[in-house]
Amino acid sequence: MSTDYDVIVIGAGNAGLAAAATLQRGGQRTLLLERHNVPGGAATTFVRGRFEFEVSLHQLGGMGGPAPLRQVLDEMDVTRRVEFIEDDQLYRTVVPGVLDVTLPAxxxxxxxxxxxxxxxxxxxxxxxxxxxxxxxxxxxxxxxxxxxxxxxxxxxxxxxxxxxxxxxxxxxxxxxxxxxxxxxxxxxxxxxxxxxxxxxxxxxxxxxxxxxxVETKPYQVVGGSQALSYGMLESFLQAGGEARFHTAVERIVTRGGRAVGVLLEDGQTVSCRVVVSNAPATTTYTRLLDPAEVPSAVLRDLGSRRMGVSATALYLGLDAPAAELGFATAANFIHTDLSEETVARGMRSLEPAPFILASCYDVKPNGCAPPGATQLNLITLQYTDPWDAVPAEEYQRAKQVYAESMLELLKTVAPGVRDVIEEAEIATPITMKRYLSQPGGAIYGFDQDVTDGWLFHDDDLKPNVPGVVLVSNWVTAGGYNSTIVTAARMCRRLLAVL
Ligand SMILES: Cc1cc2nc3c(=O)[nH]c(=O)nc-3n(C[C@H](O)[C@H](O)[C@H](O)COP(=O)(O)OP(=O)(O)OC[C@H]3O[C@@H](n4cnc5c(N)ncnc54)[C@H](O)[C@@H]3O)c2cc1C
Known part of the structure; x- marks a missing residue:
C-alpha cells in the first residue's frame, strides 16, 4: 500500500536529526516533524543583546581522531558544514583554599x-x-x-x-x-x-x-550547538528530506497494532511505514501511543524508572576578554567543599549553589560573543521538586537569590566578573521543563545510577510496538555523543530491513 512517506521522525533534537539524515540519505522518503521553530531540541542557542548563548553544550566528546561521533557526522556529511575546536585542557577543578588542579586530556x-x-x-x-x-x-x-x-x-x-x-x-x-x-x-x-x-x-x-x-578530546563547536543542529538539518534537506517546524505530533496512528502514520495537532493525518520517535520514552508509550497497544512489560519497566536530574543555569555575557577575567580553561568545576553530602543536599533544595560548572566559550572563541567579550555559562544540577514548591509570586526573587549564590562561588576564581556583566539570563528546572518539553526538566533522560542503567534495559532499543522506533537520551545515555551516534547506528540497521 502506498504511504505519504517511508518514515516519519517525531522531533528534531540531536537523535531525531541524526535519524532523519541517516534514513533520508539511505534512500527512505523521510518527513521530520518538530514542534519548535528551530531544530536541535536541547542542542540550541538563544540571543540576548550582542551574545548568542549556548543552552546545553559544555564539552563535545567523540570528535578527536577516528572517534565514533566524528565517523557518524562524516557519514552524514556534516563535518564539512560545521567547524570544531579542540579544547587544550580536560578541565580545571577548584575548591577554594583546598585545591586548584587543571588536568590535560x-x-x-x-x-x-x-x-x-x-x-x-x-x-x-x-x-x-x-x-x-x-x-x-x-x-x-x-x-x-x-x-x-x-x-x-x-x-x-x-x-x-x-x-x-x-x-x-x-x-x-x-x-x-x-x-x-x-x-x-x-x-x-x-x-x-x-x-x-x-x-x-x-x-x-x-x-x-x-x-x-581523554581518548577523543573535548571539543567546542563554532557557532555553538545550534550550528551542529543546522548542519544535520542541512544534510537531511540536501538529500531530499522534508522538515516541518511548528508542527507537533498529537498521536501515533496504529492499525492492527502497527504504526501506520501520525496525527498532527491541526487534525491532519500523515501516513508512513515506520515512525521514529525522538520524544521521551514516557511520552511516546503513554501519550503518543495508546498504552493498551504497548506491551505490559515495557510499561512496567517504564514505571520502575526515576526521572533524571535537571539543571539551573546562569548565562552571562561579559564585556571583557576571557584571559583578562582569569579563564585559561574552557571547563571549570568549582565546589564549595569536598563533601558529597553538600552537593546531594543542593540538588534537592534551594540552598546556595554547592557547585558550578563554569564553561567559558572564549578561551578559544566559538564566535558566539563579539570580539573582546566573553560568554560564560554557569550550571549546577538540581531536581525540579524544590523549584516546583516555590509559589508563583516568589519565583522571580528565588531565581535572583539563587543566581547570586552562583556568582558568589564564581567570585572565588574570577573576582572581576560581576563588574563586567552586560547580559544575564537564568534558567531553572522549570524553564528546562517548559522549553525542552522533558518530563521533570530532565537533561539526560532517566536517572542512571548503580542500580539502574542501559545494561538493565536491553529492551529500550527494540521496536516494542511494531513500526515504532525510539531514539533519544531516554533510551541511551545522555549527551551529544550518545544520542547522535546511537540514533545514527540504529537507523543504519533499520535501513537494512526497510
Ligand atoms: C542544560 C544542559 C546541559 C547539557 N550539557 C551537555 C554537555 O556538556 N555535553 C553533552 O554531551 N550533553 C549535554 N547535555 C545533554 C544533551 O544536550 C542531551 O542529552 C541531548 O541534547 C538530548 O537529545 P535528544 O535528541 O535525546 O532530545 P531533545 O534535545 O530533547 O530533542 C527532542 C525533540 O523532540 C521534539 N518533540 C518532542 N515531542 C514532540 C512532538 N510530539 N511533536 C513534535 N516534536 C516533538 C522536541 O521539541 C525536541 O526538539 C546537556 C543538556 C542540558 C539541557
Whole structure:
C-alpha cells in the first residue's frame, strides 16, 4: 500500500536529526516533524543583546581522531558544514583554599599532574587509569554495537577486571585505589556529566565519560550547538528530506497494532511505514501511543524508572576578554567543599549553589560573543521538586537569590566578573521543563545510577510496538555523543530491513 512517506521522525533534537539524515540519505522518503521553530531540541542557542548563548553544550566528546561521533557526522556529511575546536585542557577543578588542579586530556600527563600535586601516587594512578580506559572503551564499543550486545557481553568473559569493577559504585573503586580525598575529588569531576554523585554512579559510567574525553578530546563547536543542529538539518534537506517546524505530533496512528502514520495537532493525518520517535520514552508509550497497544512489560519497566536530574543555569555575557577575567580553561568545576553530602543536599533544595560548572566559550572563541567579550555559562544540577514548591509570586526573587549564590562561588576564581556583566539570563528546572518539553526538566533522560542503567534495559532499543522506533537520551545515555551516534547506528540497521 502506498504511504505519504517511508518514515516519519517525531522531533528534531540531536537523535531525531541524526535519524532523519541517516534514513533520508539511505534512500527512505523521510518527513521530520518538530514542534519548535528551530531544530536541535536541547542542542540550541538563544540571543540576548550582542551574545548568542549556548543552552546545553559544555564539552563535545567523540570528535578527536577516528572517534565514533566524528565517523557518524562524516557519514552524514556534516563535518564539512560545521567547524570544531579542540579544547587544550580536560578541565580545571577548584575548591577554594583546598585545591586548584587543571588536568590535560592525556592519560600519562594526568598521572604526571596528579603525582606532582599529590606525590607518591604514581603506581596507583597508572593502574587506576588503565582500568578506567579498559572499562570505558569496552562500554563505548558495546553501546555502539547494541545490535549484537550478546556478543559484547560474551566478550566480557575475557575481561575479568571489567566484569569485576564495571557495576560497582565509582566511589568504592576510588577508595580502593586512593586515600587522598583531594586527589579523588579531582579525578571525580566528570560525575556531573552523568548526573550521579560518585557514590551513586556506576564505575563503568564514570569510565565511559573519562575515557571518551581523554581518548577523543573535548571539543567546542563554532557557532555553538545550534550550528551542529543546522548542519544535520542541512544534510537531511540536501538529500531530499522534508522538515516541518511548528508542527507537533498529537498521536501515533496504529492499525492492527502497527504504526501506520501520525496525527498532527491541526487534525491532519500523515501516513508512513515506520515512525521514529525522538520524544521521551514516557511520552511516546503513554501519550503518543495508546498504552493498551504497548506491551505490559515495557510499561512496567517504564514505571520502575526515576526521572533524571535537571539543571539551573546562569548565562552571562561579559564585556571583557576571557584571559583578562582569569579563564585559561574552557571547563571549570568549582565546589564549595569536598563533601558529597553538600552537593546531594543542593540538588534537592534551594540552598546556595554547592557547585558550578563554569564553561567559558572564549578561551578559544566559538564566535558566539563579539570580539573582546566573553560568554560564560554557569550550571549546577538540581531536581525540579524544590523549584516546583516555590509559589508563583516568589519565583522571580528565588531565581535572583539563587543566581547570586552562583556568582558568589564564581567570585572565588574570577573576582572581576560581576563588574563586567552586560547580559544575564537564568534558567531553572522549570524553564528546562517548559522549553525542552522533558518530563521533570530532565537533561539526560532517566536517572542512571548503580542500580539502574542501559545494561538493565536491553529492551529500550527494540521496536516494542511494531513500526515504532525510539531514539533519544531516554533510551541511551545522555549527551551529544550518545544520542547522535546511537540514533545514527540504529537507523543504519533499520535501513537494512526497510
Ligand atoms: C542544560 C544542559 C546541559 C547539557 N550539557 C551537555 C554537555 O556538556 N555535553 C553533552 O554531551 N550533553 C549535554 N547535555 C545533554 C544533551 O544536550 C542531551 O542529552 C541531548 O541534547 C538530548 O537529545 P535528544 O535528541 O535525546 O532530545 P531533545 O534535545 O530533547 O530533542 C527532542 C525533540 O523532540 C521534539 N518533540 C518532542 N515531542 C514532540 C512532538 N510530539 N511533536 C513534535 N516534536 C516533538 C522536541 O521539541 C525536541 O526538539 C546537556 C543538556 C542540558 C539541557
Amino acid at each position: 592525556d592519560w600519562a600527563r594526568i598521572t604526571e599532574v596528579l603525582d606532582s600535586h599529590y606525590p607518591g601516587q604514581r603506581p596507583a594512578l597508572t593502574s587506576f587509569l588503565e582500568l578506567v580506559r579498559d572499562v570505558g572503551l569496552w562500554q563505548l564499543t558495546a553501546r555502539g554495537n547494541l545490535h549484537r550486545i550478546d556478543a559484547e557481553i560474551e566478550r566480557l568473559t575475557g575481561m575479568k577486571h571489567v566484569r569485576r569493577h564495571g557495576l560497582r559504585p565509582f566511589r568504592e573503586v576510588l577508595d580502593e585505589f586512593f586515600t587522598d580525598e583531594r586527589l579523588k575529588f579531582v579525578l571525580s569531576s566528570y560525575w556531573s556529566y552523568n548526573g550521579q554523585l560518585p557514590s551513586r554512579m556506576s564505575f563503568m559510567d564514570f569510565a565511559r565519560i573519562l575515557a571518551l574525553f
